[in-house]
Amino acid sequence: MPGGRSFHKRWINNRASPHLPHAAPQAGKATVIGESGAWLNLRETLLELRLPVRNPEDIHPLLLKLKDWRSITLSEFHKEVSTYIRTINERIAALRAEKGFFRSIFNWFGILGHNRDIAELSGLEERYAEILTENIRILEHTLHSPELTGAKAELEVIWRLRSLPGGYTVFNNVQLNSRRFIKFNDVPLQSAQLDHVVLSPAGVFVIETKCWSRQFSESGHYHNPFDQVQRARYLCWDLLKAEYGKLPVRAIILTSDSLPAAPPDSYTKVLYSKDLTGYITWFNRQELSPDVLRDVARYLADRVVDASCSDADLADLDPVDLLGSAVFSRMRAQAEPSVRAELEEK
Structure with a gap:
């Protein structure tokens, strides 16, 4: 990611980044890093x-x-x-x-x-x-x-995640890449784009936002969202395990309308956006030490995909x-x- 490493150093020092919009840590408020990937793609x-x-x-x-x-x-x-x-x-x-x-x-x-x-x-x-x-x-x-509908849905999720307590960090538009292929359900897996990742003392939450109509959900012309988010969750778990040991990584699908039926063995939680923060904060057992929290935050911040243009670029057009x-x-x-x-x- 261009500028990624220099960004996470600035973030750890609690300084504003000229490249990656985020909210600086505030007492009682979650830290939010990055923007909606769907909105960035549409805007660019x-x-x-x-x-x-x-x-x-x-x-x-x-x-x-x-x-x-x-x-x-x-x-x-x-x-x-x-x-x-x-x-x-x-x-x-x-x-x-x-x-x-x-x-x-x-x-x-x-x-x-x-x-x-x-x-x-x-x-x-x-x-x-x-x-x-x-x-x-x-x-x-x-x-x-549908691109704008999806972008608005992601922006609403980010708005809701901002209300998480202090000590939580929200990462948006995270790109994970492994140096090797791994197998998930006997299918090779090496990379994944994650809409949102929440890091809390109780673990990591991988969130996929879907804003599908019933007609689209019943059409079958899509990558199954349960498989998609579980693949992303597994890759996140595998990469973090290699660096920090086994950490709890949970999968969530946010929906505003319709989804296909979940597989019988699915461990993915399906929620409406209004229930998201309550579900995340329900997990209140301390699973990650302060040092691990800090290191994982650096790792994920380094993998947030930032905008290729700034507000100054937009002003010139x-x-x-x-x-x-x-x-x-x-x-x-x-x-x-x-x-x-x-x-x-x-």
């Missing part, structure tokens, strides 16, 4: 399209903003493209007016390049409209997508400047001073 997908959102509540206002600005933005984009094309045509006319055989041959290459620029700009204007329309469609789809900065920088550099001033005013 939108970021690649220059659609900056910090939380799910930002999506609808951004959609309204793009719809409101669409006609104005396309008009301004057209004006800027037209201004560039006009100054390029003026430059072409000046090149053609120059006298001399060798000068005309030399200028011919310059005119050829300017004509390519005009063709590129004309194509970009059409492309800009397509991208803006497509981004509006993507945001409309995202608002009603303009959702309607889809092509402008990259496309026009070369043209601005080449423009005559009077034209450049006119464009910069726009």
Whole structure:
């Protein structure tokens, strides 16, 4: 994980990390490290399209903003493209007016390049409209997508886990990898992504969040969630055993609607989110010493997958400047001073 080791050192020193958002330890409150993996994936997908959102509540206002600005933005984009094309045509006319055989041959290459620029700009204007329309469609789809529903469910779980007592630590979006393949139910196992892990004096809790409709649950088109969370639990137990000996590791599935039937031999606890903290704190027997708690916390913090972008990165993005900065920088550099001033005013 990029920046993982430097992060856990900062965390142990109770300092804020610029890379991995988390809540610093507070008296009577759990320490929370990391963000929802489902939300990070969705946010970074939108970021690649220059659609900056910090939380799910930002999506609808951004959609309204793009719809409101669409006609104005396309008009301004057209004006800027037209201004560039006009100054390029003026430059072409000046090149053609120059006298001399060798000068005309030399200028011919310059005119050829300017004509390519005009063709590129004309194509970009059409492309800009397509991208803006497509981004509006993507945001409309995202608002009603299962990805956003799943992200909101994970964010609610994190919100509830924050209320755990002091001495508990919550890790979100944990990636575990083993150096070797191990067998679980006769199937090779080497890695697992864990939605949430809670570390308490009574042991470790591996939590998988599911927000499935009854229709999806009955479809059978998924990896069985009971097998999924048990594989993650077993890998977590195996990796921690190698470092710290046998520790209690329990599996939980959080559901808001529907799940397939549990296997007869399942040891996975199925809960609604409102019952989560009560179940975890029910286990109050001290199983981990303070030293082991500290070391396991370092181990898990080192495996939290952080965001690839910061709030500063999001602040630098303009959702309607889809092509402008990259496309026009070369043209601005080449423009005559009077034209450049006119464009910069726009």
